[in-house]
Amino acid sequence: MKKIILPLIVSVTLLGCRKTDFIPQAEVPNPLQITKSVGIKLESPFVTSEVAMNVKLETSGNVTIKILDISNRVVSKETLYVNSGDNILKVYTNALPPSAYRIGIYDKDGIMLGITDFNKL
Numbered sequence: 041m042k043k044i045i046l047p048l049i050v051s052v053t054l055l056g057c058r059k060t061d062f063i064p065q066a067e068v069p070n071p072l073q074i075t076k077s078v079g080i081k082l083e084s085p086f087v088t089s090e091v092a093m094n095v096k097l098e099t100s101g102n103v104t105i106k107i108l109d110i111s112n113r114v115v116s117k118e119t120l121y122v123n124s125g126d127n128i129l130k131v132y133t134n135a136l137p138p139s140a141y142r143i144g145i146y147d148k149d150g151i152m153l154g155i156t157d158f159n160k161l
Contacts, residue, residue, distance in 0.1 A: 068094060068126045080145045080154035082131075087158050089134050095127045095145055097153070104150075105129075108142045115141070136160045 068074075071083050072094035083092040095103065100123045107116040115136065131143070137160070144155035 068128065072126075072128065074126070078153050080143065080156055082143070082156055082158055085156075085158050086161055087131075087133050088161050090130055090132045091158065093129045093131050093143070095122055095129060095154075097122055097124055097127070100124045102148055103153070104146045104148075105131075106144050106146065107131075107133075107136070108144065110140050112142075133160050 069083075069092075072081055072092060074081050074094055074096045077096070077098050079094075079096050081094045081096075095105075097103070100121070102119055102121050104117060104119045106114050109115050140157065140159050142155055142157050145153045147153055
């Protein structure tokens with residue numbers, strides 16, 4: 041049984057670690073607007089294969105985006121450079137099984153800047 045579960049977990053984790061695309065836009069769509077100076081917001085809390093996300097920071101720099109499963113284990117992680125202000129990103133969730141997840145943004149020191157929940161349908 042362990043021989044089946046371990047490769048399955050490794051496969052899901054590796055497939056979940058896909059590139060997050062940066063989508064340059066002049067205006068932030070209303071569902072993605074963040075009123076605070078720092079934060080993260082998803083276009084919808086219900087996701088099928090992909091979802092737009094706004095990451096807002098006060099300064100430019102590298103951040104780490106982590107997706108955590110219901111037991112708070114990291115299932116996907118990516119470090120990327122974002123500009124100050126709003127950054128519209130696309131998150132692909134095809135490799136994730138249906139469940140509840142959290143997506144968080146962390147600075148270079150590992151301090152959480154924002155977190156939000158979503159459900160993979």
